[in-house]
Amino acid sequence: MMKQHISRANSILCRCQLAFLIVCPIVIMLYFTDRNYFSVKEVVQICILFFFLSCMPAVFCKRFYDDRLVRNVILTCMEILVCVTGLNPIVNVNMLFLLVPVFSVLYLDKKFFLSAARNCFISMVFVEAVSFLDLYHSSNQIVPDTLRQCYEELLPMVIGYVSITIGLYFLIDGIDKMLNASLFERGEKEAGKGAALPPVSTEHEDEGIEEYNVKGLFLSINQTVQGLIRGKEKTLVVNVDYDLPAELKGNHDRIRLVIVNILSDFLLLTEQGNVTLSVTYDKGITARKGQNITLICKILCSEDLSEKLQRNPNLGIALAKNVIGTVNGQIRNVSQEQESKQTCYTVTFLQEVADEETLMMVKQKNRDQQEALISVSRSKEQMRMAGKKVRALVVDDRKENRRLISAILKGYGIESVGAATGQEAIEKLSARNIDFAIIDHMMPGKSGIQTAKEIRQIEEPYFELLPLMVMTTNITDDFKQIFTECGFTEIISKPIKEEELRLAISRIYLS
Numbered sequence: 001m002m003k004q005h006i007s008r009a010n011s012i013l014c015r016c017q018l019a020f021l022i023v024c025p026i027v028i029m030l031y032f033t034d035r036n037y038f039s040v041k042e043v044v045q046i047c048i049l050f051f052f053l054s055c056m057p058a059v060f061c062k063r064f065y066d067d068r069l070v071r072n073v074i075l076t077c078m079e080i081l082v083c084v085t086g087l088n089p090i091v092n093v094n095m096l097f098l099l100v101p102v103f104s105v106l107y108l109d110k111k112f113f114l115s116a117a118r119n120c121f122i123s124m125v126f127v128e129a130v131s132f133l134d135l136y137h138s139s140n141q142i143v144p145d146t147l148r149q150c151y152e153e154l155l156p157m158v159i160g161y162v163s164i165t166i167g168l169y170f171l172i173d174g175i176d177k178m179l180n181a182s183l184f185e186r187g188e189k190e191a192g193k194g195a196a197l198p199p200v201s202t203e204h205e206d207e208g209i210e211e212y213n214v215k216g217l218f219l220s221i222n223q224t225v226q227g228l229i230r231g232k233e234k235t236l237v238v239n240v241d242y243d244l245p246a247e248l249k250g251n252h253d254r255i256r257l258v259i260v261n262i263l264s265d266f267l268l269l270t271e272q273g274n275v276t277l278s279v280t281y282d283k284g285i286t287a288r289k290g291q292n293i294t295l296i297c298k299i300l301c302s303e304d305l306s307e308k309l310q311r312n313p314n315l316g317i318a319l320a321k322n323v324i325g326t327v328n329g330q331i332r333n334v335s336q337e338q339e340s341k342q343t344c345y346t347v348t349f350l351q352e353v354a355d356e357e358t359l360m361m362v363k364q365k366n367r368d369q370q371e372a373l374i375s376v377s378r379s380k381e382q383m384r385m386a387g388k389k390v391r392a393l394v395v396d397d398r399k400e401n402r403r404l405i406s407a408i409l410k411g412y413g414i415e416s417v418g419a420a421t422g423q424e425a426i427e428k429l430s431a432r433n434i435d436f437a438i439i440d441h442m443m444p445g446k447s448g449i450q451t452a453k454e455i456r457q458i459e460e461p462y463f464e465l466l467p468l469m470v471m472t473t474n475i476t477d478d479f480k481q482i483f484t485e486c487g488f489t490e491i492i493s494k495p496i497k498e499e500e501l502r503l504a505i506s507r508i509y510l511s
Contacts, residue, residue, distance in 0.1 A: 422446030
């Protein structure tokens with residue numbers, strides 16, 4: 001569901017709040033009247049208070065990055081200003097307390113609106129209580145008469161305030177539902193046009209902030225988008241700066257949501273199909289533990305999409321802009337800054353450093369550990385295979401992939417046989433001279449999963465016990481469970497990594 005962007009509402013309210021500065025000249029003018037409403041000291045205090053509370057939100061809006069913090073400062077200052085104005089002894093301005101709930105409607109946040117309405121209601125009752133206490137002390141009325149007068153004046157005020165508040169609440173709810181319905185209608189239209197990349201939907205409820213692995217986050221983003229463009233002539237390249245801290249603290253689910261939505265729209269609209277995601281951070285700040293840094297994601301399309309972005313609904317980008325304000329982020333279209341006709345968005349997030357160790361340090365540490373493990377497993381593997389000739393079946397519809405894997409296996413002394421389809425693989429296994437098979441997950445015709453199922457369904461010990469490896473880009477818990485249930489022994493990621501393949505072979509023969 002679409003909402004007004006928080007930063008835009010903040011900007012509007014900052015300017016509106018400056019209207020309270022008019023109180024200062026009014027108070028000064030009243031001081032020079034014959035009635036002496038205020039003393040010199042009170043005039044100075046009121047002018048300083050109103051000047052400070054009216055201007056402070058504008059300063060926060062320019063100086064601070066967190067739009068939610070600025071929003072809270074704006075509404076808090078406005079509540080104080082309204083409360084102080086209501087305490088004036090000259091004019092009854094109690095309905096001025098509706099000003100804060102009315103302005104909070106701009107955020108289209110029902111929870112935040114109810115909080116503002118509750119606070120102003122309490123302030124209104126407090127101001128009325130103070131005024132009636134003053135009335136009681138300054139008059140000779142008995143207590144019942146004062147209470148009766150209080151009741152007669154306060155009851156209509158409360159009923160009016162509550163009625164208007166309820167009306168505003170339903171107004172927010174109606175606008176919320178209307179925008180939500182509009183977004184889903186656009187999504188259905190895009191689906192009707194055969195859109196290849198449906199944008200990810202979202203709900204905007206507050207979620208906790210937690211530590212996350214930077215590399216894992218962007219690998220997940222890459223796998224998600226690669227799954228959307230599989231089978232199409234579209235390319236996504238993800239480059240991550242290895243100087244980035246390995247662990248950050250923030251709302252990684254919403255960061256993923258924002259990036260995936262923008263990438264989806266870019267890849268949907270581009271015809272050339274070349275999109276690059278580059279991830280780095282503002283290196284002007286030292287990445288120390290507990291320090292906030294700006295995570296910078298640059299999304300670049302080699303094609304000029306400006307006309308298409310104006311002509312199409314762009315549901316993904318709209319949803320990303322709706323979410324970005326909840327994660328201390330900003331989205332900027334910097335296409336005009338590019339030398340050639342390209343489309344470029346920069347997405348920034350304010351994140352906390354959870355670990356000073358960089359991705360390069362983690363990579364080197366893992367490499368050292370892996371080399372030690374490989375050294376041990378290689379020696380054991382060679383000893384195991386020294387007296388036995390091992391044959392492998394490599395099943396992949398792409399010839400270059402079969403050649404690459406065969407070259408790696410040859411280095412281990414393993415003879416390999418190739419198959420381009422699942423059916424061809426089953427036919428070659430019928431000779432019962434294959435020791436293990438490496439099967440691609442996504443193949444035309446008979447997929448890797450279907451091939452594995454048919455192999456396991458052959459009621460012979462050879463086919464039931466034959467080690468099967470699957471090559472896939474879908475390294476998720478759900479897919480791992482599916483592969484295991486289909487009878488795969490090992491799961492290796494694509495593109496193929498020699499170390500990962502070697503370890504998988506070692507587990508088969510050393511287990």
